[in-house]
Amino acid sequence: MGPTASGKSGIALEIARYLPVEIVSVDSAQVYRHMNIGTAKPDAESRAAVPHHLIDLIEPDGRYSAAQFLSDALAAMREITQQGNIPLLTGGTMLYFTALLNGLSELPSADSGVRAMIEAKAEEHGWIAMHKELSRLDPVSAARIQPADSQRIQRALEVCYLTDKPMSEILKKPRRVSLPYRVTKIALIPSNRGLLHQRIAQRFEQMLKLGLIDEVRTIRDKFDLNDESPSMRCVGYRQAWMYLEKEIDAERLQEMALAATRQLAKRQLTWLRSMKEIQEFDCLEENLPQQIRRYLLDTGLKPAEAS
Incomplete structure (x- = not known):
């Protein structure tokens, strides 16, 4: 390594x-x-x-x-x-x-419906706003993800929406x-x-x-x-x-x-x-x-x- x-x-x-x-x-x-x-x-x-x-x-x-x-x-x-x-x-x-x-970690599989919803919101409000949303739901993940990193913002939000838990919390339990x-x-x-x-x-x-x-x-x-x-x-x-x-x-x-x-x-x-x-x-x-x-x-x- x-x-x-x-x-x-x-x-x-x-x-x-x-x-x-x-x-x-x-x-x-x-x-x-x-x-x-x-x-x-x-x-x-x-x-x-x-x-x-x-x-x-x-x-x-x-x-x-x-x-x-x-x-x-x-x-x-x-x-x-x-x-x-x-x-x-x-x-x-x-x-x-x-x-x-x-x-x-037991993260959920990708959900096309949830992703489409996130993309629609991002198109309307921008990824900076989506990053702020992530900061509210999962501040730990938001702190390590750049505001311009749309792919990782989308995935972290997707996990939050699907599980009602911050992705950072799930990742603690491999x-x-x-x-x-x-x-x-x-x-x-x-x-x-x-x-x-x-x-x-x-x-x-x-x-x-x-x-x-x-x-x-x-x-x-x-x-x-x-x-x-x-x-x-x-x-x-x-x-x-x-x-x-x-x-x-x-x-x-x-x-x-x-x-x-x-x-x-x-x-x-x-x-x-x-x-x-x-x-x-x-x-x-x-x-x-x-x-x-x-x-x-x-x-x-x-x-x-x-x-």
Whole structure:
């Protein structure tokens, strides 16, 4: 686990050199087909060298949930262990890790009628007003949801209307799952936030050079999407969409994408600090691969050549 640009994918491939692992992606953006550059999806060479799971599952106009991840991840892990290998879960979508380790809360399924009612009210009064309504019904959820985040405002209000309870209250009571595995949790945490931000900037610059804008343009032309589609809400894609719609210029695109990515990293680090029994490593250390190798082999895992 770790924030964006901490080097998770590279470390996973290093681990595959000495342990019999198959990689399970824990990334809510890499589930989308055609979204390769902006998600830093493993390239064909990496995927040929080490089996990867839960990548390229749906089209960009589809939806994917934490509940679906939980089901798919457990199925993939079962398949991997049946082959005598070790599931190596790798990514930065902390909600997915939490769902796997602790289960999901019993939130109600989406209700098209309630959603239509919320959308109608939002069209009449605006999402700022809907956020104020959420503040009245569920101040805890409202405090963590941005007033412009219509998708999350809608879901939180929907839960309130369907259950007569704040979503934040329901989320306090997760449903336990019993994992039939011994879990080793490794987190890549930067000792210097500024250096992580430099990595983020360098990586986004590389994404632009590789053709992120053209990637988004191709997806936009092929699928019926808008700026509220879940796939286009991913960091980098949302800003590229705005650029293609001529809402922002190239300079503003870069500024907004970097700010959003830094905020994402901050949220990931906050979530990681709340998790228990984690072995932390400084992702900026030059000998990081060697440190992690020593740690994993000391836990009793058998090297690939001895398996």
